[in-house]
Amino acid sequence: MHHPDWRARLRGELTEWRPWITRGVVLAFAAAAGLVVAGFTWLAEMAFHQFQRIEQAAWWAPLLWMPLATAVIVWLTRRFLPGAAGSGIPQVVAAMEDTTPAGKRGLYVSMKLAIGKVVLTSGGLLAGLSLGREGPSVQIAAGVMHSARRWLPDRHTISEHGLLMAGGAAGIAAAFNTPLGGVMFAIEELWHRREQRSSALLISAIVLAGLMAVSIYGNNSYFGRILVPQLGWSLFGPGLLIAVVCGLAGGLFSRLLIVSLAGGKDIFSRQRARAPVRFAAGCALLVAVIGVVTQGATFGSGYEQTKVLLEGERTGELLYTPLKLIATWLTTWTGVPAGVFAPSLAVGAGIGSDVAALIGFAERPALIALGMAGFLAAVTQAPLTAFIIVMEMINGHSMVLSLMACALIASGISRLISAPLYPALARLQLLRLGVPLEPEKKGAHHTR
Template sequence: GLVMVAFQLLIEVTIFSFSSLPIFLAPLIGGAFSGLLIYFGRNEIQGSGISKAIEITHKPSALRKGTTITKMIATSVSIGTGNPVGREGPAVLIGAGVGSQIGHRLGFKDPSHLRVFLMMGSAAATAGIYRAPLGGALFATEAPYKRDARLGYFVPTIIAAITSFIVFSGIYSFITQTNSNPLFTFQASYQFTLAETPLLIFFGVVAGLVSILFAVSLMATRNFFTVKLPDWADPVFGSLLACVVIFLAALVAGPSLTIAGMGYEVINFLAENPQPILILIILLFSKLFASSSSSMT
């Protein structure tokens, strides 16, 4: 919880620091900063962090010292400069790193014991930064495995997640002197009827297909960068592509509907100010491809 408070504050400081720069140029700074870290040997910051967290969950000894700090700083600068990436992947890796350090400090050496600390750390970090304790616990016990969740870990992870949620909500509100508001501030009311079931199923199918497209886009982008470019150039080139997509999307949809950054403000705006379906489709695919490119930062 405390680490996620520091992470969130660091993101907000970097967002404020780079807010005066053009949104279609600022992401290059984040990409260059990540590239510099990788050039000096911090390759573990590449990608969102989820794949690395899953890797070290199965091989707890594979976590490099200093990963938590470098990932926190690199992600904060990347988000702060407007790269269209999120906090969830980095938070999972940061939480896993904290959990691993705590496990080692307490004298645990067996991989099966360290694995519990890694999963508790991932659950706690996700629960704190998103204020979703149940979601954090479920994610940490499901994501590392292809089929069944490890429900035997659920009790320690839910305890860690709830504790982190309470700590984050209380301390973050105290430091910022603001209430811990939800990510989405719009009011929504909906009354379900059976006649709408086919439409909801269709919506679920479309959302699933878009998710598959996003996953394929992420893997294709990562494979292309890995094969064609040196590691340090991946985030630089990725952020450059993101800048181009951000600029083109702004020309079509307008600067108020930017795809830069995490996107919560735009979602809130769209919920209260409906837009033509063509604009929504443009925003969808622009965000998808820009995020795929920026995932290397």
């Protein structure tokens, strides 16, 4: 039997400099991506706190401030950084498409877009809009990682697709402080091909980016720790109800986003195409009205409301959940750089809380967690990513099977209603290449 010469392999490993340079560059840029996302998190939080000061100064202030600020953001985005509009995840997916020429990937990911995304998304929170920073974090981190290619040695084994995949996943890992969720996001949403020779290094990059956030904000769960007692069969009925409601609501929400952003022959789409800045200001005014009616509950990402719900307190009325969903849709329709992850978690938490209140279920935090996982899974149609992110965010390891089942059922129902959100929006992004897209065949969505 032939045995490999371990001395020769060790000597080759130690004397060949290219792999070591490659590893050093990739990990250095992964750490940088994590730090950039951590800085973005701080800036976004400060921006929203400033908006809250504006809101507290006078109840009517958002009615003036939000349309004005949104109009400025949309004008700046369309004039200087059109690739920064929207979530950011569709841009990364579009950049990773085989049909996208290497020279055109800068339309979707770059350091310039990453910096602009940080400023403009923070501006959206300064405006008080209902948006999340997690989707934008994907594009930001992907832009940082993609720029690493210029520093890699010749004949390296890392492809541009691999860098984009690692960067996008690192953005999720750092934004939510969930390294495992970042890995699963890469597999479900971004991993179009096998990166066999470099997968270990790329996964290390994702985890390292997540650890950068941990080093700054501490090893704390995103929403804290919820105490869930031993769960029994009493959770089955309410959990199934939440999965069905989340699947239906999430599928309709996803379809609404796709139809709205794709545009059509209706009067609203024509107005959006003819006067996008004025249309955005009108949408922002409606978001402001909703926020005033709900006494500020629907402003921002929804993080504070979700945390209050998980801690066992009621916030708002039954109308909070549908109004938060409408505010998020209108925010996305404006065209500002904005994600839907955090607002989706807020809507899901509202569904769980509402169901618990309606049926009188005692363990409300458990149903809220199921709602978060179910609605996020229905919107993104990435159930494994959804349940792992929620599990890590609330330190809810005792609910693994329940969260997984709810996410899978909700995602399955959503698939009957809507095409997968991010691939559909990525197709709209590919129109910027100037090449007409062929009609998408049924079942041609990317494999998860």
